[in-house]
Amino acid sequence: MNAVGNQIGDLAEAGERMIERLRRKAFLPESRKSLNVRIGIAEAAQLLGCSTNRIRMAEEDGRLPPPPPSENGRRPGYSIEELLHMREVLGASPRRxxxxxxxxxxxxxxxxxxxxxxxxxxxxxxxxxxxxxxxxxxxxxxxxxxxxxxxxxxxxxxxxxxxxxxxxxxxxxxxxxxxxxxxxxxxxxxxxxxxxxxxxxxxxxxxxxxxxxxxxxxxxxxxxxxxxxxxxxxxxxxxxxxxxxxxxxxxxxxxxxxxxxxxxxxxxxxxxxxxxxxxxxxxxxxxxxxxxxxxxxxxxxxxxxxxxxxxxxxxxxxxxxxxxxxxxxxxxxxxxxxxxxxxxxxxxxxxxxxxxxxxxxxxxxxxxxxxxxxxxxxxxxxxxxxxxxxxxxxxxxxx
Missing domain, CATH: 3.40.50.300 (P-loop containing nucleotide triphosphate hydrolases)
Known part of the structure; x- marks a missing residue:
């Protein structure tokens, strides 16, 4: 390969190594992306098209798991996984x-x-x-x-x-x-x-x-x-x-x-x-x-x-x-x-x-x-x- 080819190859390799460094820095400690989003009960109710009372009632009667443990008296919110489960239980799935x-x-x-x-x-x-x-x-x-x-x-x-x-x-x-x-x-x-x-x-x-x-x-x-x-x-x-x-x-x-x-x-x-x-x-x-x-x-x-x-x-x-x-x-x-x-x-x-x-x-x-x-x-x-x-x-x- 000529000098230009070597130079371009070196640049590409350096770029790929930097992407991997950025990826590892972004997704520490296990270098895999995780989903830490939490959704409050008001937003969850809006997404599900129901009232917050309906969610609370489903938690009280056992159809849904107990609410997430509170931090300083406030709910930390539901994960996307929990929200999907709520859709199934409450009949709020938009699936075709x-x-x-x-x-x-x-x-x-x-x-x-x-x-x-x-x-x-x-x-x-x-x-x-x-x-x-x-x-x-x-x-x-x-x-x-x-x-x-x-x-x-x-x-x-x-x-x-x-x-x-x-x-x-x-x-x-x-x-x-x-x-x-x-x-x-x-x-x-x-x-x-x-x-x-x-x-x-x-x-x-x-x-x-x-x-x-x-x-x-x-x-x-x-x-x-x-x-x-x-x-x-x-x-x-x-x-x-x-x-x-x-x-x-x-x-x-x-x-x-x-x-x-x-x-x-x-x-x-x-x-x-x-x-x-x-x-x-x-x-x-x-x-x-x-x-x-x-x-x-x-x-x-x-x-x-x-x-x-x-x-x-x-x-x-x-x-x-x-x-x-x-x-x-x-x-x-x-x-x-x-x-x-x-x-x-x-x-x-x-x-x-x-x-x-x-x-x-x-x-x-x-x-x-x-x-x-x-x-x-x-x-x-x-x-x-x-x-x-x-x-x-x-x-x-x-x-």
């Missing part, structure tokens, strides 16, 4: 009914830096708090989502633990169950990724004259594998690469809904318009090849909006004028709390206490709940749990 199809949502934009992986992980944890069974599939070889779930893709994940053994030219796995990993959230599972997943792109590019048929077969295979696996979940979130490649196309075809994050800047807006144009052409080509693509909803969500930046407000207005009801009305606001949580390889929903001020944390959490709740409403509408919105409103079933 057996006939309802699992929502398989691709979170996609070909523009990097729009917060695609951040949106995916926060959406997964928001849905977990609401009580859904969630599977997150990291299809991006950069593996940002895998990292945010507390795994180091270089040290902790092998190629055989990614989608590779299932999608490769010479597959060694017949279904996707081998790749499913548990996370600190009992109702959230992960199929991780690492750099070696990109080998699929090389293999398919080198497949020769039979490349088109191999490609079509991989598209159908990923869709079938995810459809089968999704039967154990309510919602599946797919995080594809930010580029138009084989894996991205397979993910687009495997999904039954599309969420497009975009930041409130002119370059991001222009890039997203190009993404939509490319998607339109690709979908037409897939349809012509006999590969069907059908989405229950297509929505854009503005991410990383700085409410104090006039230029962001201008671009946001342009988005509304251009995309109309396809743009979700509540954006995800830029927040130091999100950035600080990401430094710890966490989401805001995993913080057991504010990193910044309590006011900043509360404002950030409220915005995330409202913004991500829009996606939940779309899913529930697809299950017939919510009446479709009027013609002048945003949350209706088709784009």
């Amino acid at each position: 009914a057996e006939p309802d199809p699992p929502a398989i949502i691709a979170v996609q934009n070909f523009k990097g830096g729009v917060g695609k992986s951040t949106v995916t992980t926060h959406l997964a944890h928001y849905l977990a708090v609401q009580g859904y069974r969630v599977l997150v599939v990291d299809c991006d070889s950069q593996a940002t989502t895998t990292t945010l779930f507390g795994f180091n893709p270089h040290f902790n994940i092998t190629r055989d633990e990614t989608l590779y053994p299932y999608l490769s030219i010479e597959p060694t796995q017949a279904d996707l169950t081998y790749a499913v990993k548990s996370t600190p959230w009992r109702n959230v599972d992960l199929i991780p990724s690492n750099l070696e997943l990109f080998d699929i792109e090389y293999e398919l590019a080198a497949s020769g004259a039979d490349g088109q048929s191999v490609l079509a077969a991989r598209f159908r295979k990923l869709k079938q594998g995810l459809t089968d696996l999704a039967q154990s979940y309510d919602i599946v979130l797919l995080d594809p690469p930010p580029a138009l490649g084989t894996i991205s196309l397979a993910v687009m075809q495997a999904a039954n809904a599309l969420l497009i994050p975009l930041a409130a800047t002119t370059p991001d807006f222009c890039s997203t318009v190009q993404f939509l144009s490319m998607m339109d052409q690709v979908l037409q080509q897939l349809e012509a090849a006999g590969i069907s693509v059908d989405y229950s909803f297509v929505r854009l969500i503005c991410s990383k909006l700085d409410g104090n930046d006039p230029s962001h407000a201008m671009v946001r207005a342009i988005m509304e004028q251009t995309f109309g009801p396809a743009l979700l009305p509540v954006p995800i606001l830029e927040s130091a709390e999100i950035s600080h949580a990401a430094m710890r390889m966490m989401t805001v929903y995993e913080l057991d206490k504010p990193i910044g001020t309590p006011k900043t944390h509360k404002r950030c959490r409220a915005n995330l709940d409202e913004a991500l709740g829009q996606v939940e409403q779309l899913v529930r509408q697809g299950w017939g749990r919510i009446t479709p919105a009027g013609a002048g409103e945003v949350l209706y079933a088709t784009a």
Whole structure:
């Protein structure tokens, strides 16, 4: 290898070692992510859609375990695990009914830096708090989502633990169950990724004259594998690469809904318009090849909006004028709390206490709940749990 290759390799290796140091520092003492979030009885009652008295009565009559031991006369709150049990006992689970199809949502934009992986992980944890069974599939070889779930893709994940053994030219796995990993959230599972997943792109590019048929077969295979696996979940979130490649196309075809994050800047807006144009052409080509693509909803969500930046407000207005009801009305606001949580390889929903001020944390959490709740409403509408919105409103079933 030449000097430039050696230098780049040294930089990459130094970076991987630093990621592992940060991971170990964040998750001491056992270097594994844990979930220490506690939810007070008032918030628990709100999430369950019941009164605090109903929870207390269930604790008194033995249907629920006794309340957590108090600290200085105050309850420390319930864990996510306890909250899930409360949902089962009190009949407050939002799970889909057996006939309802699992929502398989691709979170996609070909523009990097729009917060695609951040949106995916926060959406997964928001849905977990609401009580859904969630599977997150990291299809991006950069593996940002895998990292945010507390795994180091270089040290902790092998190629055989990614989608590779299932999608490769010479597959060694017949279904996707081998790749499913548990996370600190009992109702959230992960199929991780690492750099070696990109080998699929090389293999398919080198497949020769039979490349088109191999490609079509991989598209159908990923869709079938995810459809089968999704039967154990309510919602599946797919995080594809930010580029138009084989894996991205397979993910687009495997999904039954599309969420497009975009930041409130002119370059991001222009890039997203190009993404939509490319998607339109690709979908037409897939349809012509006999590969069907059908989405229950297509929505854009503005991410990383700085409410104090006039230029962001201008671009946001342009988005509304251009995309109309396809743009979700509540954006995800830029927040130091999100950035600080990401430094710890966490989401805001995993913080057991504010990193910044309590006011900043509360404002950030409220915005995330409202913004991500829009996606939940779309899913529930697809299950017939919510009446479709009027013609002048945003949350209706088709784009």
